[in-house]
Amino acid sequence: xxxxxxxxxxxxxxxxxxxxxxxxxxxxxxxxxxxxxxxxxxxxxxxxxxxxxxxxxxxxxxxxxxxxxxxxxxxxxxxxxxxxxxxxxxxxxxxxxxxxxxxxxxxxxxxxxx
Amino acid sequence: xxxxxxxxxxxxxxxxxxxxxxxxxxxxxxxxxxxxxxxxxxxxxxxxxxxxxxxxxxxxxxxxxxxxxxxxxxxxxxxxxxxxxxxxxxxxxxxxxxxxxxxxxxxxxxxx
Numbered sequence: 332x333x334x335x336x337x338x339x340x341x342x343x344x345x346x347x348x349x350x351x352x353x354x355x356x357x358x359x360x361x362x363x364x365x366x367x368x369x370x371x372x373x374x375x376x377x378x379x380x381x382x383x384x385x386x387x388x389x390x391x392x393x394x395x396x397x398x399x400x401x402x403x404x405x406x407x408x409x410x411x412x413x414x415x416x417x418x419x420x421x422x423x424x425x426x427x428x429x430x431x432x433x434x435x436x437x438x439x440x441x442x443x444x445x
Numbered sequence: 446x447x448x449x450x451x452x453x454x455x456x457x458x459x460x461x462x463x464x465x466x467x468x469x470x471x472x473x474x475x476x477x478x479x480x481x482x483x484x485x486x487x488x489x490x491x492x493x494x495x496x497x498x499x500x501x502x503x504x505x506x507x508x509x510x511x512x513x514x515x516x517x518x519x520x521x522x523x524x525x526x527x528x529x530x531x532x533x534x535x536x537x538x539x540x541x542x543x544x545x546x547x548x549x550x551x552x553x554x555x556x557x
Contacts, residue, residue, distance in 0.1 A: 335488075366547070373532065374489070374547035421488050430477035430496075430536035436488030 334358065335437035337422050342442045344416075352407045352440045354422035363405035364423040364434065367391060374421060380405055381428055409442065416444045448472070449533045454552040457523045465518040465551055467533030472513050475538040480507065480518045482529040483550070489532065492518065528555045 335356045344350045356363065362381050366374040376389030380399040394413025399405055405424075409416045421439045425432040450468040457463040469478065479494040493500055493507045495516075500507040506519040520527055532550040 371549070373549045376546075419486075423488070430475065430479075430538040431494075432536075433479065433491040433494060434481075434489075435491065439486070439488050441486075 335422060335424055335435055337420075337437035337440050339440060340438065342440055344442070344444050346444055347411045348444075349411060350409050350416075350442065350444075352409065352420055352422075352442070354405045354407065354437060355403055356405075356422075356424045356435075356437075357403060358424055358435060359402070360424035360426055360435070361402070362425045362428045362432070363399065364425075365389075365395070365397065365405070365407045366421040366423065368419040368421060368439075377407065379428065409444075416442060418442060448535050448546055449548055451531070451533055451548065451551045453549070454554065456554045456556060457520075458556050459525060460522050463520040463523045463527070463553065465520075465531050465533075465553065466515065467517070468515045469533070469535055470514045472535060473537070476535040477538065478507065478509060478513075478516050479534050479536055480505070481532045481534070481547075482527075483532070484529045489547075492531070494536075523553075523555045525555050525557065528553055 338353045364379040365377040368374050375391050377395050378397045380386040383402050386397050396408045419439050419441050422437045423434040425434045477496050480492040481489040483489040493505050495507045508517045530550040530552050532547050
């Protein structure tokens with residue numbers, strides 16, 4: 332089955348540690364995205380990538396980093412510089428980034444930092 | 446800044462139609478109107494999108510006002526599985542993702 336996988340579903344870390352969230356897709360999509368969702372809030376864009384080896388900052392990129400070495404993979408690293416990292420993180424992909432393309436989302440990773 | 450306005454919550458009886466409104470008074474001529482829904486603790490699910498004409502698919506219908514300043518997502522027969530938060534967002538036609546914005550959406554409650 333085609334789709335997007337995120338692992339793990341739940342992740343716990345101590346404050347001051349970097350942590351990397353995994354996102355893999357087998358939909359042959361060129362574009363991939365990372366969003367953050369806080370309780371009772373909508374989604375906010377962290378980073379997006381239109382093609383391999385290229386990515387752009389979204390609205391809240393500070394304290395996060397990404398890489399896009401393969402078309403299928405777009406890992407997100409939450410660094411110790413992120414002041415409030417506890418949140419629900421969602422990865423998505425689409426054929427392109429124009430308005431005609433719908434996005435497909437993964438199941439999300441819930442990160443808790445204490 | 447938010448580009449769409451939706452009611453915080455709505456209720457519907459099971460097996461009745463549901464009309465979810467969205468206002469987007471600052472929409473540009475090239476913005477597509479997208480709808481997604483999200484169940485608790487899950488990733489959002491694509492529902493439907495359109496530009497100017499009304500659209501239908503197996504999940505729902507999208508009615509777009511003639512001036513495109515508002516739209517309505519129509520679920521023809523609500524089921525308990527349709528209980529979710531529904532997001533209306535605008536996406537520009539040009540490549541690039543700076544125009545993406547998910548607001549707080551409308552929480553739909555379906556009453557058995």
